[in-house]
Amino acid sequence: MEKRGEKPYSCGTCKYSCHQKSDLVKHMRIHTGEKPYSCKFCEYSCSQKSSLVRHTRIHSGEKPYSCEVCGYSSSEKSKLVKHIRTHTGEMPYSCELCEYSCSHKSDLLKHMRSHTGEKPYSCEICDYSFSQKSSLVSHIKLHSGEKPYSCIICGYSCSRKTHLNIHMRTHTGEKPYSCTACDYSCSRKSSLVKHMQKHNGDKPYSCNVCEYSFSQNSDLVRHIRTHTGEKPYSCKTCDYSCSQKSNLVIHMQIHSGDKPYSCKVCGHSFFQKSDLVRHIRIHTGEKPYSCKMCEYSCSNKSSLVKHRQIHSGEKTFV
Known part of the structure; x- marks a missing residue:
């Protein structure tokens, strides 16, 4: 027995x-x-x-396992068990190294790689490796040029669904990421991380030539060009070149004649939003720039610079 x-x-x-x-x-x-x-x-x-x-x-198409809370149904009982946790908030899997917890065992396994540094999924074309299979699948599309995710509004296409989700916010205006210190909100988490550096004063990116430091690496890259004189962005129509992509976009409007920024009061239109902002002050009478030495105020910063020369005695030659 x-x-x-x-x-x-x-x-x-x-x-x-x-x-x-x-x-x-x-x-x-x-x-x-x-x-x-x-x-x-x-x-x-x-x-x-x-x-x-x-x-x-x-x-x-049979899905015999149904959720009693919502209309979700599944072909596998294990998937229903995982789904139920979205309602109960249960997170039975916990990391022993940090406070992370999750509802799926597979998510815990993926998380542990952030501690171990393990990257078991490698690209056969280049030296890149990843901790998650989904990241490798998305990466391979960069080599193949495949862009299976398309925007139904403007035709934009991309290799990752997450990129499409972010893109769609340009149409919907959705800004799910909000700053806890001010009213700023944005469509990307990375943009919020960069924004928060303005509040905490963190400027980890420093120039090796001068004493300037920046909160974002992209700002440092642009700044370095003031020392090197590099102008990587060139106009295909004329000889114009510049150090920033945004300046090239503005320049191209000269050739196209496109003036997307229009005044709602008089109908005047401009190449740049900053020009429109300055123009609107003509109608509102706003004068945000004030002299610290007298009561003079004006609508443009350049006018204030010229005014200060009266006090300093400095003469400029135009």
Whole structure:
């Protein structure tokens, strides 16, 4: 008679043991590679009958496991269990190295790689490697040029669904990321991270030539060009070149005649938004620039600079 807890059936290849002979038979197929159960609709085959039952639901569309809270249904019970946690907030999987917790075991495995630095997914074309398979799949599209995700409004296409989601916010105006220190909000998390550096005063990017430092690396790159004189952005119509892409965009409007910024009061239009802002002060009478030495105020910064020369005695030659 079998004793409680005893597992009389053991695998001769590994240390696996079990209570029932049928379980040992199933286990042995891991070693032999035997897949006796085949799908009638496709070439899929598997080692266990239960796996075939789950697979067949792909063809039949059957989803027998339903959520009692919402209308979600699934072909697999395990997926329903995971889904239920979105309602209960249960996060049974916790990281032993930090406070991270999650509802799926697979998410914990991915998270642990942030501590170990493990990157098991490698690109066969270049030296890049990734901690997640999905990141590798997206990366490979850069080599193939594949852009399967398209915007239904403007035709924009990209290699990653997340990029499309971010792009769609340019049409919807959605700005889900908000600053806790001011009214600033934005469509990208990375933009919020950069913005927050303005509040905490953190400027980790320093110029090696002068004493300037910046909160963003992109600002440092642009600043360095004031020392090197580099102008990587060139106009295809004339000889104009500049150090910043935004300046080239503004310049191209000279050739196209496009003046997208219009005054709602008089209809005057401008190439640049900053020009429109200055123009509107003609109508409002706003004079935001004030002299610290007298009561003079004006609508343009350049006018204030000229005015200060009255006090300093400095003369400029035009």
